[in-house]
Amino acid sequence: MDTTPFEQKPRALPAGFLDALQGRFGSHCSTTAAVREHHGRDESPYPPMWPDAVVFAQSIDDVVWVARHCHAHGVALIPYGVGSSLEGHLLAIEGGVSLDLSGLNQIVSVHAEDFTATVQAGVTRKQLNESLRDTGLFFPIDPGADASLGGMAATRASGTNAVRYGTMRENVMSLKVVTADGRLIQTASRARKSSAGYDLTRLFVGSEGTLGIIVEVTVRLYPQPEAVSAAICNFPDLDSAVQSVIEIIQMGIPVARVEFMDTHAVRATNQYSHLDLRESPLLLFEFHGSPASVREQAESVQAITHEHGGLDFDWAEQPEDRNRLWTARHNAYFAGLQLRPGCRSSTTDVCVPISRLAECVGQTAHELDQARFPYTIVGHVGDGNFHVLMLLDPDNPDEWAESEALNRRLVERAIAMEGTCTGEHGVGLHKQGFMRAEHGPDALHVMAAVKAALDPHNVLNPGKILPPIL
Known part of the structure; x- marks a missing residue:
């Protein structure tokens, strides 16, 4: 399928470049076709664009070395998390090195009293939450896939809990970042707020690997809610379901999750996850808080949905029932493919x-x-x-x-x-x-100036975010 006007145009590698990589990293540097193909595709519909080599970083020093080497020789460098991106973020449009950060998988520290955790970029959200199981805390950002925290910060991820807990933008407190020329910087402290200098953390959150390589992330944690309840409500049509959500949000009811699925998505989910949900537009809710507040939230939401033609709630109060529903929702992408x-x-x-x-x-x-x-x-x-x-x-x-x-x-x-x-x-x-229609040409030129200042040789994930011609 010819899916894109973007054609892979690899840069020529300087003589001896791959030999230097393999000499430094040995078995942690691969040029085999299978490994390069795996790192040259994501969940987008675009054809694979292979890197010339894949380096599996085992330490921050490895990342620093690769960045310095690529910067010195003008070789493209693409940070790689778990490959779950959807818009072609990690395709090696100019060839070069795919830097796999999955080996940076250590939880550096958990400060439960401060509600923070610091992790290396390759730690996944499930891994972090499993380690927090006995602390009474959790990390709420849930994009569906078991993405890495570094990748989630780089793409400014959010997910099903964002309506209550926000996105990665609100929940990343500090980063360690390797710059294009191999410097290691810390963007902020663990303090809850600061007025000191430019907000470098927000600059790198959402930069998609084009401004620096995130190697460590400090995130906010939250107390596990005392009570959790979930419910499904079907509607006769799409508009009734969405109008219900608008009123719920405008009323300020602090739902933790409210997800919409159209009839086609419900049908696919039933087939894929072996459920028997009513096949009409539905909303899937989750409520967090004390038992009394959860009950109050649910009653208010139920009243609003009934006003908009919603059918009786189908409750899922047992953890196994809730997990089954949310697993099915997270699998909606794969369920859709089976249609x-x-x-x-x-x-x-x-x-x-x-x-x-x-x-x-x-x-x-x-x-x-x-x-x-x-x-x-x-x-x-x-x-x-x-x-x-x-x-x-x-x-x-x-x-x-x-x-x-x-x-x-x-x-x-x-x-x-x-x-x-x-x-x-x-x-x-x-x-x-x-990007031009959304931001305007002047804002894009400011973005391009930031890119040029931080990555003058355009080695970091080149060809992404900014249009080729400004």
Whole structure:
């Protein structure tokens, strides 16, 4: 499938470069086809773009050495977490070195009394929460995939809990970052607030590996809620479900999670996860707090949903029942793929002000209903963010062209509503073409100036975020 106008144009490697890598890293440097292919693809629909070599870092010193070496020789360097990105973030569009950070997997410290933890970039969210099991604390950011904390910071990830706990932007307190030329910097302290200097932490959070390589992350932790309850509520149509969410948020009810699934997504989830959910638009809620506050939240939400035609709540109060539901929700992407075996998916997301959410989702669904391919819509609609999964025949370029046209209209619609081209997937390759419309040329030139100052040789994940021509 010819899915992208971006063509791989590898830079020529200087003589002896690969020999130097292999001499330094031995078996932790690979040039085999299987390893390079694995690190040259992600969950996007784009064809693989292989790096010339893959280095498996085992320490921060390894990262510093590779960065210095690539900077000195003008070789592209792409940080790699677990490969779960959706927009082509890690494709080696200019060849070079893929730097696998999964070996940086140590939990450095947990300061339970301060509600913070410091971890190396390769630690995954499940690994962190497993280590916190006996502390009474947890890390809430949950993008679905068992992503690495470094990758989550680099893409400014969020997920199902963001409506209550925020995104990585709000929950990263400090970073250790290796710069393009191999310097190791600390962006902030563990203090809860600071007025000292530029906010370097926020500069690197969401930079997608284009400004520096995140090697250590200090994050906020939260107390495990005393009581947790979950419920499903079905609706006769999409608009009723989304209007319910808008009113719930506007009323200030502190739901921990509120997820939307359209009828197609529910049907796919039933088939994939062996559930028997009613196949109509639904909202999936979770409530955190004391038993009394959870009960009060649930009663208020139930009243609002009934006003909008919602059916009776289907409660899941036992941990095993809740886990089954949320596992099914997290598997909605893989469930969607099974609606059309052999397909390739093109996924997209936008985020709009909550007051415009129903309009944006409704218009999007109406357009998708006319498409020649199946689709699903799911969303973290409590913060105005939703996702579209388009299931394409890999041998049909017309379907790809139609999906890109639908994606373009969706993004243009969201931006016109004062929203954004991506709420959590990130820019990568796929959303570059919308950066000018969202930010304007002057803001893009400021971004380009920051990139040039921090990475003058353009070695860090080149070809991502900023459009090729400003």
